[in-house]
Amino acid sequence: MRAIIQRVTKASVTVGEEQVSSIGRGICVLLGISVDDTQRDADYIVRKILNLRLFEDENGRAWAKSVMERDFEVLCVSQFTLQCILKGNKPDFHSAMPAELAQPFYNSILESMRSAYKPELIKDGKFGARMQVNIQNDGPVTVELTSPAGPTDPKQLLKLEKQQQRKEKTRSKGPSESGREKGSLRSRQDPSASSGAEGDVSSDREP
Amino acid sequence: MRAIIQRVTKASVTVGEEQVSSIGRGICVLLGISVDDTQRDADYIVRKILNLRLFEDENGRAWAKSVMERDFEVLCVSQFTLQCILKGNKPDFHSAMPAELAQPFYNSILESMRSAYKPELIKDGKFGARMQVNIQNDGPVTVELTSPAGPTDPKQLLKLEKQQQRKEKTRSKGPSESGREKGSLRSRQDPSASSGAEGDVSSDREP
Numbered sequence: 001m002r003a004i005i006q007r008v009t010k011a012s013v014t015v016g017e018e019q020v021s022s023i024g025r026g027i028c029v030l031l032g033i034s035v036d037d038t039q040r041d042a043d044y045i046v047r048k049i050l051n052l053r054l055f056e057d058e059n060g061r062a063w064a065k066s067v068m069e070r071d072f073e074v075l076c077v078s079q080f081t082l083q084c085i086l087k088g089n090k091p092d093f094h095s096a097m098p099a100e101l102a103q104p105f106y107n108s109i110l111e112s113m114r115s116a117y118k119p120e121l122i123k124d125g126k127f128g129a130r131m132q133v134n135i136q137n138d139g140p141v142t143v144e145l146t147s148p149a150g151p152t153d154p155k156q157l158l159k160l161e162k163q164q165q166r167k168e169k170t171r172s173k174g175p176s177e178s179g180r181e182k183g184s185l186r187s188r189q190d191p192s193a194s195s196g197a198e199g200d201v202s203s204d205r206e207p
Numbered sequence: 208m209r210a211i212i213q214r215v216t217k218a219s220v221t222v223g224e225e226q227v228s229s230i231g232r233g234i235c236v237l238l239g240i241s242v243d244d245t246q247r248d249a250d251y252i253v254r255k256i257l258n259l260r261l262f263e264d265e266n267g268r269a270w271a272k273s274v275m276e277r278d279f280e281v282l283c284v285s286q287f288t289l290q291c292i293l294k295g296n297k298p299d300f301h302s303a304m305p306a307e308l309a310q311p312f313y314n315s316i317l318e319s320m321r322s323a324y325k326p327e328l329i330k331d332g333k334f335g336a337r338m339q340v341n342i343q344n345d346g347p348v349t350v351e352l353t354s355p356a357g358p359t360d361p362k363q364l365l366k367l368e369k370q371q372q373r374k375e376k377t378r379s380k381g382p383s384e385s386g387r388e389k390g391s392l393r394s395r396q397d398p399s400a401s402s403g404a405e406g407d408v409s410s411d412r413e414p
Binding site: 002004006009030048051052053054063066077079082084086091125131132133136138139140141142143 | 239255260273289291297337338339342343346347349350351
């Protein structure tokens with residue numbers, strides 16, 4: 001699951017001539033669900049979206065407060081194009097979760113956010129519709145989140161790698177060693193490595 | 208280097224009360240340069256930004272044309288917060304290239320885009336300023352690019368892994384095998400794994 005979070009002064013969604021949603025200060029979240037995402041990914045993303053410290057505190061200290069701590073709003077819009085694999089210059093969306101599965105999953109993610117925060121401060125786009133999403137990016141401040149945390153956090157990767165090296169040193173080398181090691185390295189790459197295994201033709205799915 | 212590309216109906220940048228830039232149809236690019244980025248990363252990102260097929264063709268066929276092929280505009284804004292590492296819920300920006308190095312590099316990237324396309328169609332924000340970036344995301348369509356191509360493309364990872372496995376099968380197992388294998392796996396993780404090795408305190412850098 002990938003989320004692009006933009007800190008906003010205001011944001012809104014229109015479909016055709018109709019404005020379907022709007023917020024004032026807060027964050028606009030574009031959310032891309034992959035075929036491999038599970039509840040665990042959703043839980044991670046929801047927690048990070050709501051707790052990420054993107055705002056100043058009362059004394060103007062930067063990166064001090066989350067959207068919840070400031071009582072700000074969230075506009076969340078489903079965005080399958082974030083699950084894009086490039087085939088040359090053509091985007092391919094086979095690793096995005098198909099709409100019929102993604103829609104209920106996406107709705108459950110919105111519900112999780114509403115339960116964890118104030119339901120009236122979580123706004124939505126219109127799933128599957130052609131939208132104009134008006135974003136007044138404040139700063140700008142844009143952060144990309146990928147779930148789960150492990151493989152996208154270089155620090156944690158480094159830490160895991162060092163732990164692994166220490167283990168190797170203290171352990172006697174057996175024939176199973178290289179196999180275990182390979183598995184552990186591969187598992188850290190999994191979230192991206194496995195999501196591309198679905199198909200090999202470009203998707204003509206519309207935004 | 209990481210770029211968030213949003214397809215837009217229009218976009219603009221204001222600093223204080225002054226509008227410093229605006230475009231009509233095209234793409235808004237938020238660009239985050241890491242401490243490890245080189246000219247190779249810049250070349251990749253510029254090529255992809257300009258050639259990515261995010262637009263319909265004349266017959267309404269989706270994902271058919273690039274911003275250049277449609278003669279549309281590009282608004283590019285520097286965005287160091289894309290080089291964010293989470294420490295719990297606090298963003299840390301030590302893997303972003305420091306402003307004094309990032310600014311000339313960023314300017315050279317803009318120049319590359321202008322040389323490769325039409326200079327008058329490439330617009331800019333104001334480096335380092337507190338900006339309001341107004342983005343009318345059309346679709347929405349948002350794509351994340353990370354340079355270089357290899358390690359972020361699951362297909363390519365899978366292909367490399369299969370090649371590796373074939374090599375392993377055809378090769379006699381020697382004591383150096385596990386070492387070479389480990390090295391090759393690690394090199395694919397490098398672009399993200401190495402960028403976090405700089406510091407361990409949170410940055411108070413402002414947007």
